[in-house]
Amino acid sequence: MNVDELLRSLAEMSRDVRVSAEGRVIAWVRRTDFPGVATSLHVRSGLPLDLLFATDDRAEGRGFGVHAVFALDQAHYWLEIATDLPAESPWYESITREVMAAHWYERYAQDMFGIRAEGHPDDRRLVHHENVPALTHPLRKDFAWNTRLAQANEPYPMGRVEGEGIFQIPVGPIHAGIIEPGHFRFNVAGERIITLEGKLFFTHKGVEKLLEGRTHADALPFVERVSGDSAASHALAFCQAVEAIAGCKVPERACMLRVLAVELERFTMHLHDLANICGMGTGFTVMAANGFRIVERLRRLSARLFGNRFFRGLVVPGGVSTPWTSAQMADAVDTVDGAWSEASSLVRLALDSDTLRDRLETTGVLTRDAAWAYGAKGVAARASGIDRDARRNHPHAGYGLLSFSGRTRTEGDVFARVMLRVDEMSDALNLIRAAAGFCRDRTSESDYRADCECRDGDALGWAEGWRGQILDWVRMRDGVIDRAVIRDPSFCNWPLFGELGPGNIVPDFPLCNKSLNLSYSGTDL
Amino acid sequence: MNPALLTTVQVVVVVTFAPLATGVVRRVKAFLQGRHGPPVLLPYWTLLTLMRKEMVLSTSTSWVFRAAPYVVLATALLSAAVLPLVARGGIAAPLSHMVVVAGIWMLGAVFLVLAGLDSAGAFGGMGSSREMTISAFLEPALIVTLASFALASGSSTVDGMLAIGGRGLLSRPWVLPALASLGLIALGENARYPVDNPATHLELTMVHEAMVLEYSGPYLALMELASMVKLAVFALLLVNIVLPAGLLTTATGIVALAAAPLVTAVKLGAAMVLLALVESSMAKLRFYGLPEYFFGSLFLGLTSLALGLFAGWL
Numbered sequence: 001m002n003v004d005e006l007l008r009s010l011a012e013m014s015r016d017v018r019v020s021a022e023g024r025v026i027a028w029v030r031r032t033d034f035p036g037v038a039t040s041l042h043v044r045s046g047l048p049l050d051l052l053f054a055t056d057d058r059a060e061g062r063g064f065g066v067h068a069v070f071a072l073d074q075a076h077y078w079l080e081i082a083t084d085l086p087a088e089s090p091w092y093e094s095i096t097r098e099v100m101a102a103h104w105y106e107r108y109a110q111d112m113f114g115i116r117a118e119g120h121p122d123d124r125r126l127v128h129h130e131n132v133p134a135l136t137h138p139l140r141k142d143f144a145w146n147t148r149l150a151q152a153n154e155p156y157p158m159g160r161v162e163g164e165g166i167f168q169i170p171v172g173p174i175h176a177g178i179i180e181p182g183h184f185r186f187n188v189a190g191e192r193i194i195t196l197e198g199k200l201f202f203t204h205k206g207v208e209k210l211l212e213g214r215t216h217a218d219a220l221p222f223v224e225r226v227s228g229d230s231a232a233s234h235a236l237a238f239c240q241a242v243e244a245i246a247g248c249k250v251p252e253r254a255c256m257l258r259v260l261a262v263e264l265e266r267f268t269m270h271l272h273d274l275a276n277i278c279g280m281g282t283g284f285t286v287m288a289a290n291g292f293r294i295v296e297r298l299r300r301l302s303a304r305l306f307g308n309r310f311f312r313g314l315v316v317p318g319g320v321s322t323p324w325t326s327a328q329m330a331d332a333v334d335t336v337d338g339a340w341s342e343a344s345s346l347v348r349l350a351l352d353s354d355t356l357r358d359r360l361e362t363t364g365v366l367t368r369d370a371a372w373a374y375g376a377k378g379v380a381a382r383a384s385g386i387d388r389d390a391r392r393n394h395p396h397a398g399y400g401l402l403s404f405s406g407r408t409r410t411e412g413d414v415f416a417r418v419m420l421r422v423d424e425m426s427d428a429l430n431l432i433r434a435a436a437g438f439c440r441d442r443t444s445e446s447d448y449r450a451d452c453e454c455r456d457g458d459a460l461g462w463a464e465g466w467r468g469q470i471l472d473w474v475r476m477r478d479g480v481i482d483r484a485v486i487r488d489p490s491f492c493n494w495p496l497f498g499e500l501g502p503g504n505i506v507p508d509f510p511l512c513n514k515s516l517n518l519s520y521s522g523t524d525l
Numbered sequence: 526m527n528p529a530l531l532t533t534v535q536v537v538v539v540v541t542f543a544p545l546a547t548g549v550v551r552r553v554k555a556f557l558q559g560r561h562g563p564p565v566l567l568p569y570w571t572l573l574t575l576m577r578k579e580m581v582l583s584t585s586t587s588w589v590f591r592a593a594p595y596v597v598l599a600t601a602l603l604s605a606a607v608l609p610l611v612a613r614g615g616i617a618a619p620l621s622h623m624v625v626v627a628g629i630w631m632l633g634a635v636f637l638v639l640a641g642l643d644s645a646g647a648f649g650g651m652g653s654s655r656e657m658t659i660s661a662f663l664e665p666a667l668i669v670t671l672a673s674f675a676l677a678s679g680s681s682t683v684d685g686m687l688a689i690g691g692r693g694l695l696s697r698p699w700v701l702p703a704l705a706s707l708g709l710i711a712l713g714e715n716a717r718y719p720v721d722n723p724a725t726h727l728e729l730t731m732v733h734e735a736m737v738l739e740y741s742g743p744y745l746a747l748m749e750l751a752s753m754v755k756l757a758v759f760a761l762l763l764v765n766i767v768l769p770a771g772l773l774t775t776a777t778g779i780v781a782l783a784a785a786p787l788v789t790a791v792k793l794g795a796a797m798v799l800l801a802l803v804e805s806s807m808a809k810l811r812f813y814g815l816p817e818y819f820f821g822s823l824f825l826g827l828t829s830l831a832l833g834l835f836a837g838w839l
Contacts, residue, residue: 169647169729176726190654191812282808283722283730289558355719356808506651507730507812 006045006072010079013037022244022459023394024069024078034083035093038068042099047071047079048388049375051471052105053485054113056141063087064115068095068102069460069471073393078460091116101375104495112139112208127201130156138209145209159197161187166194169506173202180520184497188506196501196509198494200523207525211484215454216242216317219481223472224312226486227522229269232261233465234486234522235315240396241461241474242317248452253443254319255398259435260332261320262397265311266466267336267428268298270421271343273517277418278350281511282359290346294339301335304328318452323445329436340429347422360415363504364512367412370499377489378468380496380516383420384412390464397463402434414515424466454479467519468493488522526775526782532606532615534773534782538789539605539761543753544568546760546793551724553801568753572746580742585645593640594740594747600633601754609684610761611789612773618684623671626683627664630714633751634660641736648728652735655812659720659732662819663713666706666826673703673829674766676837683762690769699832704766706825711759713819715752718804720815730809760796761789768792 007025011017014027029037041047051069058064067082085092094117096103106117107126114137117123128136133152137143160168167188173181181202187195207226211219216239223238224231236258243250250258275291278284299309305328306314314320350356366376371384381388389406391399407423409416458475468489475482493516500512548565555562582590607621607629634656641653674686677700678693694700713720716733725731728738737748765772771788773781810818 167650169651171647171729176728278808280725280727283718283725284808285554285558285724286805289560293559353806353808355810358814359808359811505812509729510727 006041006079010037020244020459021247022240022461023076024080024460025072026080026082028082028084031083031085031092034066034068034081035095037081038070038095038102039098041070041079041081042095042101048073048372049099049101050078050469051473051485051487052102052109053473053487054109054115054139055475055483056113056139057084058087059141064090064113066092066109066115067473069473071388071393073388076394078394080460085115090114091118093118094120096120096122100373101492104491111137113137114140125154125156127204128154128156129199129201130154138206143209145206156199158185158199159187159195161194163189165189173199180524182520184509186501186506186509191505191507193501193504193506193509196497198497200494200520203520203524205521205524207486208484211481211486213480215480216452216476219484220316223484223486226525227488227490227519228310229519230265230465230467230470230488230522232258232265232311232315233463233467233470234488235312236262236397237461237463237465237470237472238474238484238486239315239317239461240463241459241472242454242476243452244459244461245457245474245476246317246452246455248318248450250319251443251447251450252398252401253323253439253445253448254450255401256435256439256443257320257324257448258315258397259399259402260324260329260432261306261311261314262463262465263428263431263435264298264302264332264336267339267425267432268295268302268311269466269517270425270428271295271298271339273514274343274347274418274421274425276517277414277511277514278356278360281514282356284350284353284356287346287350287356291343294342294346297335298339301332305332316449319449321449323448324439325445326440329439333433333436336429336432340425343425344422357415359508359511360418361413363414363508364500364515365411365413365503366496366500368410370496371412374496374499375492376468376496377492378465379417379420379424380468380493382406382408383416385410388469390462390469394462398435398438401438402431404431414511417515465489467517467522486525488519488525490518490520490522493518494523526773526777526779528614528616528618528775531612531773531775532617534785535611535615536602536606538611538786539757540602540750540754542786542789542793543750543757544572545790546757546797547753549794550756550797550801550804553798554805557801557805568749572750575741575746575749576743578742580744583644583646583739586643586739589636589639590643590739591744593636593643594744594751596636597633597640598747598751598754600629600636601751601758604629604758605754607683608758608762609687609765609769609772610758611785613684613687613769614775615684619682621683622681623668623675623683623686627667627671630667630755631660631664633755637733637736640740644739646739648731648735648738651729652732652738655732656736659713659815659819662816662823663710666819666823667710667714669823669826669830670703670706670710673700673826673833676830676833677703687765687769687772690766694767697833697836699836700829702825702832703829704763706822706829707766708763709818709822709825711763712803713822715756715759717756717800719807719810720818722809757793760793760800764792764796 010027014029016028047070050071055065064085070079109115111127169186171184173183183199185197224235272295275288279288366384368385371381387408392406409420461472463470471487473485548568552562552565606617638653641649675681677697678686678689721732
């Protein structure tokens with residue numbers, strides 16, 4: 001089915017279809033039609049679900065809203081299916097049985113808004129742990145952010161396998177390394193993993209709630225800190241959403257500097273992961289020590305160019321905060337060039353080590369089917385043969401002006417994810433060179449920031465960060481944020497462990513874990 | 526020199542230098558990775574710090590947990606007393622019968638395993654289960670390897686086996702595979718690469734460290750000291766087989782006593798540099814790859830034994 005046909009058939013079913021400026025078709029359907037439309041878009045038309053979220057529209061007398069965002073990757077469009085639920089009985093029929101990627105989103109909406117997805121195969125809590133009283137729905141407008149909750153003891157059972165010789169291993173939430181909290185429950189027979197389940201949201205910060213009522217400038221510091229390792233890409237996704245609402249045209253130099261910021265972040269974090277997987281994960285310590293040494297150089301580059309070590313503060317609504325001089329751009333290109341030549345010799349060293357390759361190959365295989373069903377994002381998806389990259393499928397910032405094709409691998413194991421990162425580092429280097437060249441030749445240093453007012457409306461904003469696709473939905477009302485949905489790719493990728501863990505042995509799990517390197521903070525919003 | 530004095534000197538020297546050996550291997554590994562690394566004397570301070578620290582005992586532990594540090598350290602000290610490390614022909618040397626030596630190490634391993642289980646934590650049990658798996662592969666290899674040396678030297682005590690050390694190996698080249706096997710076993714027994722990673726923080730991958738995870742304070746110090754002594758014992762034993770020079774005997778005078786610490790330090794240093802090179806040049810093996818590793822060791826030992834028997838017939 002091509003896109004035109006799809007939209008025509010949608011128009012027949014929906015009471016309102018409109019197209020927004022940032023490249024999004026919005027179709028409002030009846031509550032009873034919502035599951036059918038969403039399911040057929042995913043199953044029959046093969047569209048991936050990239051976001052599902054709820055809104056509280058009771059102030060306007062419309063009850064609650066549920067929105068499902070699908071990607072029309074070939075046409076470079078997004079397709080948002082929305083429905084209203086009555087305030088007194090906010091429920092709809094769950095789509096998780098057909099659209100597996102919806103399973104965490106629906107549980108999330110259930111906890112945060114009290115919207116029931118009837119028939120959800122797993123209707124346990126997700127964000128709320130045992131200590132949160134029933135009927136606590138923090139994202140409803142009538143819930144004050146500073147409410148002190150009573151201590152409760154609601155059930156939150158974890159999966160358990162019974163049988164002779166089957167053991168449970170509880171790991172975390174406090175871990176031995178300096179990482180964030182998350183609990184993992186293994187059911188094992190000897191060393192072999194049978195099932196594996198995660199329990200997250202230990203440090204839920206209420207970011208979405210805190211953003212409400214703020215102007216976009218006030219909200220940006222929160223968004224940049226959603227996940228400290230993806231500051232530039234989160235800022236980019238959010239800024240593009242508010243720029244789309246404001247109808248703001250971002251100058252070309254700013255677009256290119258945004259590419260530079262995101263690609264510098266990608267290069268740095270991919271290199272960090274390379275060192276972390278090959279070095280710390282397997283004990284091949286030479287990789288870790290040298291990889292982290294080179295990463296440090298890129299952090300210092302960030303300190304010189306951004307004023308901090310985390311690629312923060314450059315991307316702002318309307319453009320960028322400073323235009324960068326040619327000398328600064330040359331500094332970026334030279335530093336990354338040097339880092340790449342050292343990193344490639346490290347990679348050669350790694351590939352020459354039989355013991356290392358033995359640990360990485362065939363470990364933690366994620367099949368293509370599983371990656372598709374769970375709606376995997378970023379490196380996890382591309383290493384399993386799913387060719388999705390928002391830089392190409394939904395061109396943003398300056399990517400539309402640069403030549404870029406994207407990479408995939410098919411094996412889906414830890415080794416494929418490592419090698420894909422190496423490929424993407426070399427692409428990042430080329431993009432950094434090209435973006436710097438574009439700035440030098442075709443833009444002026446004085447035009448780097450446009451005015452971006454706070455207008456009312458809603459829009460999507462997206463970015464392909466190093467971890468994968470970030471997708472935000474922002475609605476402004478009366479000049480301030482009414483609802484901001486921040487979706488880090490980690491939210492989509494955490495459930496993948498249930499797929500790629502089983503069949504492996506327990507001592508290989510840290511390797512699987514590092515090969516995805518998901519953000520706890522980006523999930524515990 | 527008095528045999529009792531020989532054994533005493535040996536134990537004192539080995540225990541004194543054991544933390545230094547651990548410090549050296551850490552420092553050399555750091556150097557090979559391009560880092561500065563911690564001071565080589567740090568392990569001494571770590572032990573002293575641990576001795577002064579408060580100890581936390583889980584309420585689910587029994588006497589086994591409290592006895593294990595003493596038993597494990599005692600087995601390490603006993604192996605330091607009976608084996609020919611600094612001196613040959615000490616008063617404890619006749620106890621270095623190959624089966625007794627294997628038994629001493631096994632006793633320590635058993636208590637370590639029980640202590641891991643006793644704390645009732647998930648990681649301790651996991652470490653214990655892995656240690657038993659490894660032991661099941663390691664013990665036969667150890668016995669077969671020592672048997673090849675016994676055949677070559679005509680002595681069933683390790684002390685006597687040293688008679689064929691050094692040049693003696695060249696006249697009996699068929700014992701060389703057993704020497705390689707002993708090297709593989711030493712890495713396994715001491716929880717070093719490629720069997721275990723002594724420096725990891727990843728609980729799920731640990732073997733030895735998982736079993737001692739619940740220990741703190743003075744008990745942890747005893748466990749750590751036991752590991753250090755065991756590493757030094759294996760290192761010195763291997764070096765002495767290849768190069769049995771500078772060992773004290775009943776015939777040496779009191780002056781040689783002064784040289785013993787220096788000789789021991791040089792031998793330990795050389796072994797630790799070699800160990801650091803091995804550990805820096807490879808990744809840890811997949812846990813399910815370990816049987817192959819130990820079968821390789823068993824096969825090397827058997828090869829020596831078979832060749833030795835064959836050579837005897839000729």
